[in-house]
Amino acid sequence: MEGVAHKIRAIIEEFNLNNYSFSKRIGVTSTTVDSIINGRPQSDGSRKRTKPGYDVLMSIIDEFNINPDYLFGKDDQMIRSEVQKPQTYSGMPQVVAVNPSGHENVVYVPIKARAGYLNGYGDTGYIETLPTFSMPHLTNGTYRCFEVYGNSMVRTFFDGDLVFGKYVESLEDIKDGRIYVIVSKDDGIVLKRVINRIEERGKLILKSDNKNGNYPTYTIDAEDIMEVWYVTMFASKQMPEPVDVYDRLHELESQLVELKESLGS
16 A cells, blocks of 8 residues: 555645644544654664554545545546536426425526526525516426527427426436426527437437427437426417418408498498
């Protein structure tokens, strides 16, 4: 374990400590630290390093948040927080909004708040800055309201529409062909029709309803996904154009009115 001594010396230097202050941090004597790093003097004038015990190593790891693999020469990352861990999808949102009666409110994420939401979706203080409201039909679960941005889902949703999403507790629950709001670090907040390939390939396939060729289908890895919201309801300022059958009915109605008027006269 001679290499461990060099690693411990590097930790001491990283935190700008000396042997004495380091020993106080990990709860041992400075003599113990010195014997590990420099070794104990021997009768022949040489020095023999002391092997650090399990308790000493665990104290170093816990006190300074050290990556255990660094101590044993298996990794170059010293600080444990620097070690990238695979992200696992959470079964519930990190922050929810609750009204005074204890019921969950719907949090509204407008277009102007999209960038902040990517960094603050898990921050209680940030979520509290967003508008919230209650909806009588949205009580079974946790809901977010997102303002639609762009034209990738035209034919179904338009820029400025509001979609109401219910939090998806497991990525395996995503149903093929349904519409979801996907929140990820790389792509931000997107509204897409989804094909679930989590079990087979660890991915979701995201499709746009706009078929003008400007919005290609693409995939997103499961570990990149932070939140998924299943769209259950929407509100739109776009009034649908009348279909041909209504045009014909209106024409017939107009002709009847004109006929009645002519007969009456």
